[in-house]
Amino acid sequence: MSEAFFEVSGLNTWFFTRTGTFKSVRDVSFSLRRGEVLGIVGESGSGKSVTGMSIMGQVDEPGRIVSGSIKLDGEELTTLSFDAMRHYRGRRIAMVFQNPLMTLNPLMRIRDQMFEAISEHEPASHAEMQSRCIDALRSVGIPSPEDRLSAYPHELSGGMRQRVVIAIALLLNPDLIIADEPTTALDVTIQAQIIHQMRRQIDERGLGMIWITHDLATLSELADRILVMYAGAMMETGTTADIIGSSRHPYTRKLLESVPSLNVPGEKLRQIRGSMPSLLTLGAGCPFKDRCEFATEACAEAVPERVFSATHRVWCHHPIEDDR
Amino acid sequence: MISFILRRLLQSLIVVLVLSLVLFIGLWLIGNPVDVLISSEATEADRLAAMKALGLDRPIWEQYLVFLGNAVQGDWGTSFVYKEPVTRILLQRLPASIELALVAFVIAIGFAIPAGLYAGLRPQSRLGRAFMSFSLIGVSIPTFWQGMLLIVAFGIMMPILPVGDRGEVATHFGITSSLWTLDGWWHVVLPAFSLALLKLSLLIRVTRTATLEITRLDYVKFAHAKGVRTWRVVFVHILRNAMVPLITVIGIELGNLLAYGVITETVFSWPGLGKLLINSIKVLDRPMIVAQLTYTALLFIAINFIVDVLHMTIDPRVRAAMGRRST
Numbered sequence: 001m002s003e004a005f006f007e008v009s010g011l012n013t014w015f016f017t018r019t020g021t022f023k024s025v026r027d028v029s030f031s032l033r034r035g036e037v038l039g040i041v042g043e044s045g046s047g048k049s050v051t052g053m054s055i056m057g058q059v060d061e062p063g064r065i066v067s068g069s070i071k072l073d074g075e076e077l078t079t080l081s082f083d084a085m086r087h088y089r090g091r092r093i094a095m096v097f098q099n100p101l102m103t104l105n106p107l108m109r110i111r112d113q114m115f116e117a118i119s120e121h122e123p124a125s126h127a128e129m130q131s132r133c134i135d136a137l138r139s140v141g142i143p144s145p146e147d148r149l150s151a152y153p154h155e156l157s158g159g160m161r162q163r164v165v166i167a168i169a170l171l172l173n174p175d176l177i178i179a180d181e182p183t184t185a186l187d188v189t190i191q192a193q194i195i196h197q198m199r200r201q202i203d204e205r206g207l208g209m210i211w212i213t214h215d216l217a218t219l220s221e222l223a224d225r226i227l228v229m230y231a232g233a234m235m236e237t238g239t240t241a242d243i244i245g246s247s248r249h250p251y252t253r254k255l256l257e258s259v260p261s262l263n264v265p266g267e268k269l270r271q272i273r274g275s276m277p278s279l280l281t282l283g284a285g286c287p288f289k290d291r292c293e294f295a296t297e298a299c300a301e302a303v304p305e306r307v308f309s310a311t312h313r314v315w316c317h318h319p320i321e322d323d324r
Numbered sequence: 325m326i327s328f329i330l331r332r333l334l335q336s337l338i339v340v341l342v343l344s345l346v347l348f349i350g351l352w353l354i355g356n357p358v359d360v361l362i363s364s365e366a367t368e369a370d371r372l373a374a375m376k377a378l379g380l381d382r383p384i385w386e387q388y389l390v391f392l393g394n395a396v397q398g399d400w401g402t403s404f405v406y407k408e409p410v411t412r413i414l415l416q417r418l419p420a421s422i423e424l425a426l427v428a429f430v431i432a433i434g435f436a437i438p439a440g441l442y443a444g445l446r447p448q449s450r451l452g453r454a455f456m457s458f459s460l461i462g463v464s465i466p467t468f469w470q471g472m473l474l475i476v477a478f479g480i481m482m483p484i485l486p487v488g489d490r491g492e493v494a495t496h497f498g499i500t501s502s503l504w505t506l507d508g509w510w511h512v513v514l515p516a517f518s519l520a521l522l523k524l525s526l527l528i529r530v531t532r533t534a535t536l537e538i539t540r541l542d543y544v545k546f547a548h549a550k551g552v553r554t555w556r557v558v559f560v561h562i563l564r565n566a567m568v569p570l571i572t573v574i575g576i577e578l579g580n581l582l583a584y585g586v587i588t589e590t591v592f593s594w595p596g597l598g599k600l601l602i603n604s605i606k607v608l609d610r611p612m613i614v615a616q617l618t619y620t621a622l623l624f625i626a627i628n629f630i631v632d633v634l635h636m637t638i639d640p641r642v643r644a645a646m647g648r649r650s651t
Contacts, residue, residue: 058548061448083554090551097549102542105561107568107639116560117550152640168550 004031006176006208011068013047013054022279024050024063026232032176032208037199039211039223039240041255045276047232048212052178055210056095057085072175091121094169098181100162104153110164111149117168136167140197159190166194170201177202180212195222217261220244225311228252231276231287233303238312248308248319251288286317294318328646332632336625343621344395347614348388356380357404357608378404391614400618401611405604410615414597420490421589421596423502425581427516432524432581433574440531441563447536455528462525471518471591478514485514488593515592519585523577530573534566541565568639575631583620 013025025047032038040048053059055070057080070077072092077085089095097103104113114133118124124132130149137145140163153161162182169177179198183191199222202209211223219226219240226243228235228251236249244262247253256262257270274291286292289299298317306314358374366374375381379390394401400410439459443452465473479487490502490511502508538544539562547561548554586598593599597616604612635642 056549058545086548086551086553088551089549095546095549097542097546099542103546105543105547105565106641107564108560116547116552116556120550120552120556154641154644165546 004033005073006032007069007071008051008055009069009071011051011054011070012066013050013059013063014066015063017062020280022063023282024232024279025054026282028068028227028229028232028234030227030234030237032210034175034208035202035206036225037202037209037211037223039213039219039226040229041213041216041219041226042229043214043276045231045279046229048229049180050232051229052095052180052210052212055176055178056089056093057082058089087121090117090174091172092174093176093178094172094174096162096165096169096177096179096182099185100158100165100182101153101185103165104161106153108152109149110151110153110156114149114164114168114171117171121172132171133167136171137164139170139201140164140167141193142167159186159194162186162190162194163197166198166201170205173205173207175207177207177209178212179209181214182211183218184213184215191218198222216244216255216259220262228255231282232279233287234315235288236312236314236316238308242309242312246312246323248306248312248314248321249316250292250294250318250320253320254291286315294320332629336629339625340618340621344392344614344618345388347617348391349384351608351610351613352384355608357610400615403604403612404609405607405612410611413600413612414615414619417595417597417600420502420594421585421598422582423508424512424516424519424585424589424594424596425578427512428520428523428581428585429578431516431520432527432577436524436527437531437570440528441535441558441566443528444532444535444566445539445558445562447532452532456532459525459528462521463529465521467518467522467587468591470521471515471588474514474518475591486511487514490595515588515594518592519581519588523581527570527573527577531566531570534569535562538562538565564638568635571631571634571638575627579624579627582623 007029008031009029011025011028012023015022015024028047028051030038040051042048050059050063054065055077057077059065065078068078072088077088080088104110111130111133114136115129118129118132133149134145137148142148142160142163148156148160148164153164156164162185166182182198183194186194195218198209201207211219213219216226223240225237225239227237228243228249230251236243236247236252238247243252244256247256251272254270254272258272260269263269272291277287277290283300284302285300286295286303289295292299296318301317303315303317306316306319308314308319356375358371358378358380362371362374372381379387382390391401398411402408403410403413406413439455442449443455446452475487478485490508502512544557544561547557552561584598585594585596586602588594589596589598590602597619600612601616603609604616632646636646
């Protein structure tokens with residue numbers, strides 16, 4: 001396997017509000033190789049989306065990256081200003097958002113929104129941009145792309161719009177695509193098509209992708225590696241087989257038990273009791289301890305990292321040793 | 325598009341008809357203008373003669389039909405007070421009101437949109453908050469009072485600006501206006517600012533709110549994620565979308581400026597329509613009132629029409645909706 005081209009280490013992104021400091025992302029580290037899909041899974045509020053926005057350099061006020069490093073091909077991105085980051089956004093790192101109905105500007109034709117993605121980064125003639133856009137639209141499976149270019153977003157279906165957004169993300173051949181729940185708003189058949197298209201693009205172009213989702217079932221089909229996050233912190237990371245087949249963290253186990261397609265049909269699905277702790281009052285201990293059936297007094301202490309294999313790591317005082 | 329225009333014209337016609345009817349009945353209920361016009365010593369015979377001369381002796385529905393018949397032919401009647409055709413008086417006064425309103429409009433838009441946009445983009449900044457405090461004061465002070473304060477400040481304590489009348493006028497292209505002369509501009513500045521202040525403050529708030537809302541939306545984040553330059557995101561993505569709600573408010577405010585400059589025109593003794601309307605109401609000059617309020621109605625109909633056309637130009641979704649409704 002090739003070397004990692006993208007590395008996040010010790011990332012902390014906090015929001016400084018009047019009520020206090022929300023530590024949305026705490027000490028998150030991971031790396032990515034070309035042609036690889038890393039799935040980041042977690043509930044809402046787990047910090048997975050903020051991680052994505054941190055990489056884009058687009059954390060909303062009053063949040064900011066407090067510490068840590070984000071490196072693309074060895075270049076440090078966290079020290080760049082918002083305006084300096086612009087040369088990386090869209091060109092080297094592209095992003096696909098959750099709701100395709102909201103991602104495109106309703107007042108602009110598809111053509112203008114696609115052309116803009118090219119012309120803001122490199123000089124290109126009208127004819128050249130036209131042919132590049134048509135190619136991009138065709139590559140994500142949009143029929144008669146020439147006509148779609150002059151359409152407005154409201155004239156396309158949700159699935160079509162998400163394809164357009166993906167086509168825009170692919171336009172400049174980025175090294176990395178961050179997809180934040182890109183199929184959540186779509187119905188299941190369209191979801192499957194889009195996931196298939198994405199996987200093909202990644203394999204063909206050899207780009208890296210971070211797929212942010214709460215849906216472990218999707219990840220089990222798409223991702224090479226999975227990072228489980230909870231309340232802003234890493235819980236467990238490993239290959240898809242490590243996580244789906246032999247997870248060690250009680251939280252991951254609980255998550256897996258709540259996914260219908262990963263369990264025995266006819267058996268009752270289990271939900272995780274309680275709710276996520278406030279990001280304001282987190283101590284040094286494990287954030288999951290209040291909901292965890294294995295929790296002991298030790299869980300209030302700083303969480304140790306347990307290494308199970310070269311790929312599989314768990315942050316837990318009491319990892320589960322037996323396979324599921 | 326053509327069917328849209330035709331439909332609008334028909335609707336407008338109905339609105340004007342209903343309005344004129346309501347006006348007519350309303351004024352008839354208020355009282356007999358003859359009682360105000362003739363002197364208190366006049367005999368009953370004089371009174372009847374005056375009523376006959378003005379056509380007030382006939383039943384109300386007949387008066388209305390006569391009025392309609394004449395109005396369609398462009399004759400809006402003769403003022404009871406000035407003994408002159410109403411249309412001529414209106415046309416004399418109109419330029420003064422329009423020039424005041426337009427200058428106020430330019431001041432309001434020219435300041436409010438940049439200020440509101442800035443306050444929306446940087447809500448926490450010192451300048452952004454200063455704009456908001458300014459607009460809070462602006463919407464809170466009654467127009468007549470801030471008008472008088474301005475007169476005190478710039479006319480008396482620091483006498484640098486004239487505080488009454490239009491100043492020198494000149495006629496070019498058949499329009500008599502004080503905007504053709506420097507002295508006229510000198511005169512228009514203060515009343516125009518006074519008239520603009522409330523609209524300006526309101527528009528700052530509307531612009532800020534629209535900007536704040538739109539900045540949070542995914543398509544703005546996506547534009548940034550494409551690597552689009554910040555100024556382009558602001559002007560092409562944010563401002564253009566903010567214009568959709570703004571245009572409606574701007575249209576209404578322009579109408580208010582053109583039709584309801586009454587207070588400012590009174591405070592600054594500006595010889596426009598607003599003062600005329602107040603005077604006409606005082607003496608129950610029926611034809612003047614009817615003509616002026618109909619003018620106001622037509623004005624708003626025209627402005628609403630323009631606002632709709634602008635919406636259709638800016639927003640393809642509105643265009644699609646209009647297209648569906650007309651087929």
